[in-house]
Amino acid sequence: MDKVMALTEADREVLAHIERAIGGAPSSGAEWDGREDVVELLLATQPQATGDFEQRLESRLMARLHPIPETRVQLHAWRRWGAAGALAILLIVVLALAAMGPRRVWAQVRHWLGYAPGIGFVDLDATRVLAAPVAATRDGVTLTVGQVLARSDETTVVFSSQGLPREDRLIPQGPEMAPGHAPRLRLPDGRELAPETFTLRWGGGTVVFPALPPEVYRVTLVVPTLPLVPAGAAPEDWEMPLALRAATSELVAELFPQPYTPPEAVDARHGVTLRVLEVAHSPDETALQLQLQWADPSWESHFIRGSYLPQLSDDVGHVYYEQVGGSGEGSLSQSVVVAVQPDADGGPEPDHQIPTLTQTVTFSPVSLAAQALTLTMGGFDFEVPAEAALTLDLGDDPQVGDVWPMDLVLDVAGVSMRVLRARLVNEELGSPEDVILRPTLWFDIVPVVQDGIMGLCGLRFDGAVAGFRPGSVGGYSPQSQQVRAGLVVEEGHPMPKGVIHVPIDGARLCLNDVWTVSWEIPSSTDGVETDLTPVVIYPTEAAQTRHGLTLQVEKVVLTDRLTHVQVGLVDPPAGTTLSAALRWNWPNVRPEGLSLTDDRVHTYAPARAVGWVPAVGTAPGQPMGVDLTAIAFEPLDPLARQLTLHVPAVEIVTSATAGFDVPVPDGLTPDHGDDAPWAVSSTWEVDIPVTLGEVQLHFTQAHLAELNGTTMLMLRSEPITPVARLRRLSGVSLAAVTGPDRRRVDLSSSVGGAGPVAEGDPRYEVWLGFDVVDPASGSVQPGLYRVMVGGARLVVEGDWTLRWELP
């Protein structure tokens, strides 16, 4: 800091003169001739921006200050700005379009915004970047620093490794970076910056350091050990010198995929608006910057995906799956609405902020043939405030297994909910390696009126008030819309007894609808025309018969992103349909059994994070079912002339039916045994032979089990010894179950399958389970149940080798 200077009389005269001149003392008006006052000259000679720069910058700034939602928002101040801002942006784009092609328009309007794979959508103004990846190889392992973004508030480094041993063949050191092993950034003066946050992957990661000093353009990334790689498994003590450059529009365009803003990419339902703000396409991923806005300021949301995974599809037929762990963590911000208090000096009442959540999600790269994309979200969850309470008399000595029927209606967050019952069970808590059984008081709650769109899917109790552990645990069944909320007994504390008062201080609201946002991908104007239309082949010669089943390749679709092979049966026996081409020859686990190879001895890996569903015939917004008779592999080698599909086994379904009765004794209560993963009752013997077409099985044992949020009757067959090359039963399907009072049992939670009797035992057993709780009483309903089985699933061993020529 400069030393304090004293003012002289001359100084004061000059300063007074300056103040008078600035205060607007009139000039003589005559043109200056070198003898006038320089102060007046300075005040008169004011540079001004040329053309419409000031207005263009104003429009750009307004565009950054996110536009208002188009509907449902009643904030008048936002509406005025939104229309003007949108018009200004439109004018800019229209004027630019007159001079440039569309691609360059996007670049000009948004050229400061880039998408950095591994980081996310970033503002590259005043940013220093790595002009090209930097790599070093030692002992067969290559460490690559892919990108560095040095911004005013932080420095992000993305690096990866190649040539490491397979992750599943080494024991990772764990999610935490050991002290002293974290990457560091060394400055030219020798100082080292420690990471503030990092996202680790096998041998690499995205690390955020503090901001670099403004004048620093050379740094060294120090990596003592590669992330998650055990000591000694790979070279250590890496030092990577990095030279940064100031980001210019040309450099940004060269290095980073240019995002574009899809016009009108928005869908609004039930007061919730989903918007696609930015899209970026790179060879490795497709990034979407999503924005979620909702009308009720009391709601909170922390993740756009919530319980519903986003789905991206194109107009060609591809479905792209989310790549979690890539750039998904690159950009997450949330604006939680706060009722802003007026300024202390009594300023005007401010407007409420619109709750907004912005998040970047990444998918696998989009096909070059795609011209349009559709993002589908199956619903959103919100944390909502709730104030309610319930009271329960536990009696003097509550015990595990006790059930308290309740018929209490509560208004929770505006939704009427009926509390059916309370149950005291031993619940499994802790990690799989350290299981702890803790008494838990569960409340089973259902909506009074089932609303398919909006409902509560979680409740939060204030357990401490009721004498339990603070907070609560919970569960939700989408099929029945039943909510479970539980109070856990604190370790070392006695079970509460007598009358308890349980406050409800929060809830989770689920909106079950489909938000669909579609947009066109801006076309390239580089003049190169490439026909990327998928090629469809129907190889009639690719068929083979084994064990009475003729398996055929029905259809092959070739795109730049995958090779999709559909198989089917030729003239199957009556009532038989193909349900799956199995990946392995169960019960022998050979995961490499299903394969696609070509005449160049290349084995095609399964397609990564992309699938195929024909666009025609698929209802918009409908969830894509998993078709196990089709397999997607990586894209075809252009030089391949012949393909061979090897299928080790298939699963078929026979439509044979059978019926039987099974009794459920009275007085049985599931409980946790020493080794039981869930509560089970004692086992009783049954004698139930079942014939399903050519299949015969014999159920010999039954027990009750706490599964899927209810109590189920589980039937187990006697062990079955497989005979080689014959068909093996892999499960049965329930058609209907009728309870003792002729009540039709809800089969939404039913289970059925087959598996080894024990590890290493070649024999297998079949099991079947269904709900035996009376919804009215909330308790197990003893008595005779009538069971109708609608079909059997059978595994048929192959192998099938299907070969065909390519056109």
Add this chain to the structure above:
Amino acid sequence: MSKIQELTQERRLVSRARRDPEAFRELYRAYFPRIYAYIAYRVGRAQDAEDLTAETFLRAVEQLSRFRWRGEGSFAAWLFRIAHNLVANFYRAAERAPEPLPLELLPDVKVADGLPADELARKEVLTQLRGLIGALSPRQQEIVTLRFFGGLRNQEIAALLDLDERTVAAHLSRGVRRLQEHYEQAALSAEEVPAAAEVSHG
């Protein structure tokens, strides 16, 4: 409007600007001419002045949520600090020093009483003044441009540059006096040239 009212209005405007784009628009329109003029005098080239002005306001948008009102002049000081740092980086990054520029690359100069009517002539005046200011010490250059083109008061300049207000005033005063001396000397030199030419031809 009284001074107190002006300050209260700006404080409220700044507070509103965090969530109301209309409020930020008002701040932008109020400060744009001053920010642009200050940067243009410092860097010269119109294109560079536009780039740095845009960066200044873009950063202001990003960082406004972190700004804390600390009294009169604090917002102006904050905004000009952004501009000041960008100008400093501009020269450091490219290792460049202020240089004479062709007139066509300079920004326009507002029409004002006493200035030539011709646009290029006004730019010549600008060039002359930039040259005179460039002959001052770096500290005096900074303070003179902030005072006359940024429109900051001594108190605001002091906050921006982390100086005592008296020091700012002293630098300003002595910088202006030196400018006056250099300006008058330059004018005298221009008048003497034709006489010297007559002598040489006589």
